[in-house]
Amino acid sequence: MSIDTTPEPGEPPRDPVERPQGTGxxxxxxxxxxxxxxxxxxxxxxxxxxxxxxxxxxxxxxxxxxxxxxxxxxxxxxxxxxxxxxxxxxxxxxxxxxxxxxxxxxxxDLPVLPAEGGWRAGLEAWTRAQIELGISRPWMLELPLSAAPPGPNRVRWLDQAFGVLRSIELPPDEKLAVVGLLAQHVLGEARVHIESRRAAVQQVRREAGLTDATPESELDPAAINAANPYADFETVLARYADPTTYPNLFESFATWPENPTTAPSDDDIAFGISIVLDGIEAYLRRRGAIPDDES
Amino acid sequence: MSIDTTPEPGEPPRDPVERPQGTGxxxxxxxxxxxxxxxxxxxxxxxxxxxxxxxxxxxxxxxxxxxxxxxxxxxxxxxxxxxxxxxxxxxxxxxxxxxxxxxxxxxxDLPVLPAEGGWRAGLEAWTRAQIELGISRPWMLELPLSAAPPGPNRVRWLDQAFGVLRSIELPPDEKLAVVGLLAQHVLGEARVHIESRRAAVQQVRREAGLTDATPESELDPAAINAANPYADFETVLARYADPTTYPNLFESFATWPENPTTAPSDDDIAFGISIVLDGIEAYLRRRGAIPDDES
DNA sequence: GCGTTTTAGTGTGGGGCGTAAACAGTATGT
DNA sequence: ACATACTGTTTACGCCCCACACTAAAACGC
Structure with missing residues (x-):
C-alpha cells in the first residue's frame, strides 16, 4: 500500500517517469x-x-x-x-x-457554485455537492488516506469555499479550519450513506435467499429503499445482547414503537449539515465574524 | 476486497468454519x-x-x-x-x-466513562476517547467500509453514549442520529490528524534528504512536531497556482502573516468537538430536549 | 546523412497475496 | 472397534504490483 517512488533528491531520476531535472x-x-x-x-x-x-x-x-x-x-x-x-x-x-x-x-466534476446567497447557503451548497459526489462515486471513500494531496481541482474547490466566506472577517487559517471541518463532515456523511445502502442491499439479498454474487441490478429497487439499514443492529440487540450489559440501550429502545428506524435519506443529509452549520454559526458569532443582522 | 463467504441459507455449511445449523x-x-x-x-x-x-x-x-x-x-x-x-x-x-x-x-479498549457530569461533558469525553483511539491505531481508518457491523464492544460503546443521553428527552432514533453524527466526526478528526502527521513526517524526511524507506523512528520528533503540515499546500499555491484561477485563496492568503498555519494539535480536536456540540446543543434546545437551566 | 542518445512500449519473471481442494492424523460417539 | 467429524498441512491456482532487459522509434550533434 505504501511504496516508495520518490527518487533521492539530486540523483538522476530512475528510468520510467522522469521527474523535472533542474536543481532548485x-x-x-x-x-x-x-x-x-x-x-x-x-x-x-x-x-x-x-x-x-x-x-x-x-x-x-x-x-x-x-x-x-x-x-x-x-x-x-x-x-x-x-x-x-x-x-x-x-x-x-x-x-x-x-x-x-x-x-x-x-x-x-464539482459544480461551480452560484455567487449570490449568504455564507450559510453557500457553505451548505458546497458541502452538499461534495456529499453527492461521494455518493455517486462510492469508491472515492475507499481511496487510501495518502491519496489526497493538493491538486488543481481540489484547490479550485477550496477556492470556492473561500469565495463563499469572502465577506466573513476571519483570519485565513481559521477559515481553513472551518472548511476543513465541513470537509470532514462530507466524508462521514457520504460514508454513512454508502454503508447503509450496502446494508439495505444485503438485507434484501438475504430475504430473497440469494447469494452475495447476485448483482444488485437484479434486486427490487423498491425493496432496497424500503429496507431497514439498522436491521442487523436491532436483531442483534433482540437476540444476543444481554440487557444487563447494555442497560441504556434497552431502556431507550424498550419504549420504541414497532416502526423501526427510518433509512437515512436526503433529510438526514440536511440534518447533519444543519447541525454542523449551527455550530459554525455559533463560532462565527463568538468571533464577531458575522454581522448581527443576519439571522 | 469483497468476497462472498456467506453460504446459501438452508444449505449445509461448507467445510471450514461451520455456521450454526439449526433452521430458524x-x-x-x-x-x-x-x-x-x-x-x-x-x-x-x-x-x-x-x-x-x-x-x-x-x-x-x-x-x-x-x-x-x-x-x-x-x-x-x-x-x-x-x-x-x-x-x-x-x-x-x-x-x-x-x-x-x-x-x-x-x-x-475504549474506557468506561464516568457517570457524573452533564450530557455535554459526557459526549465530549465519549468523542475524545474515540478520536484518541483512532490516533493511536491509525490503521483502523484504513479498514474497508464494510468492516463495521454491530459487535459486542461497539454496541457497548454505543450503550455508553445512551447512558450519557439518559436524561435527554428525545426519541431513541433521534439520539441515534446525534450519536452517529459524533461518530462521523470522530472518523474525520482522527483522519485529519493522521494525515497531517504523515505529511509532517514526509516533510521532515524530504528536508533531511532521506528516502521514504527511512523509518520514522530515526527522525527527530521535535522536527516532526514543528513541521508545517500545510507546507505542500502553501508551496503549490505559491509556485504553481495561477492567481486568476484561484482568486479567493490568493486574496485571503495575501494578507497572511509569514507565520504559517499551525499544525493541528489537541486544541484543534477541541475546536472540532466544540463546534459540533454547539450544533447539537442548538438542536436539542430546538427540540425542547434539554432544560433551560443548563447554560 | 549518420551515428548516438534518449525515449515508448513489450516480454518475462519474481515475490506477494487470498484461498480452493485434497489429504493425514486425532479425538469422539456408537 | 469402527465410523465420523474435526484440525491443521500440503499443494496449487489465479490474481496482484512492478523490476529488468529488450526492441523499435524519434530527435540531436556533427
Missing part, C-alpha cells in the same frame, strides 16, 4: 503533486508517446465507476486502453500515484 | 456478526483445536499496530502464531471476516 526547490514537492500540476519536463528525443497519463486516469475512473475500486488494477486498465500493463509505468510512477491522480480528477 | 431466524444475520457474538455451534468430535480465533485476531492486531494494516496478511499472521496460513481458515471464514473481528476488538 522543485525537488522538494512529492512527485505526484508535481505531476498533478503539470510540472513535468517535456520530452526531447524518442518516439512520440501514444499513451498519456490522462487517458490512463480516465480509463481507471471508468473502471472504478463500473466495477468498484477493487477492479482497478494495472492489468485491467492496460486492457482498457489497449496496451501492455507495463506501458502504464511510462506515464505514471506506480499505482499509488495513479490513485492520487484519480482522486484529484473526480474533483473536476 | 439465525441464518438471517451475516456470518461474521454471528461469530462476533459467539453464536457458533460447539464442536463435538475431532482433535482439540490448538489455535483459536481470539489468538488469530490478537496476532493480527499486533501486526497492524507494529507495521500497519498492509502488513496484516494471512501468511504473516500464520507465521506469528506458528501455524500454516491455511490453518487460519478453520477459525475465521476469510480475511474479510478477520478484519471485522479486528474492528470490534479494538473497540474493547
Amino acid at each position: 526547490p522543485e525537488t522538494e514537492l512529492p512527485a505526484a503533486v508535481q505531476r498533478l500540476w503539470g510540472a513535468v519536463a517535456p520530452r526531447r528525443r524518442g518516439p512520440k508517446p501514444a499513451l498519456s497519463a490522462a487517458r490512463i486516469v480516465q480509463a481507471a475512473l471508468e473502471l472504478a465507476d463500473a466495477e468498484g475500486l477493487a477492479a482497478v488494477s494495472m492489468a485491467r486498465i492496460a486492457e482498457a486502453v489497449g496496451y501492455t500493463p507495463m506501458a502504464l509505468y511510462r506515464h505514471v510512477a506506480g499505482k499509488e500515484e495513479l490513485l492520487i491522480l484519480m482522486s484529484d480528477a473526480v474533483a473536476a | 431466524p439465525e441464518t438471517e444475520l451475516p456470518a461474521a456478526v454471528q461469530r462476533l457474538w459467539g453464536a457458533v455451534a460447539p464442536r463435538r468430535r475431532g482433535p482439540k483445536p490448538a489455535l483459536s480465533a481470539a489468538r488469530i485476531v490478537q496476532a493480527a492486531l499486533e501486526l497492524a499496530d507494529a507495521e500497519g494494516l498492509a502488513a496484516v496478511s494471512m501468511a504473516r499472521i500464520a507465521e506469528a502464531v506458528g501455524y500454516t496460513p491455511m490453518a487460519l481458515y478453520r477459525h475465521v471464514a476469510g480475511k474479510e471476516e478477520l478484519l471485522i473481528l479486528m474492528s470490534d476488538a479494538v473497540a474493547a
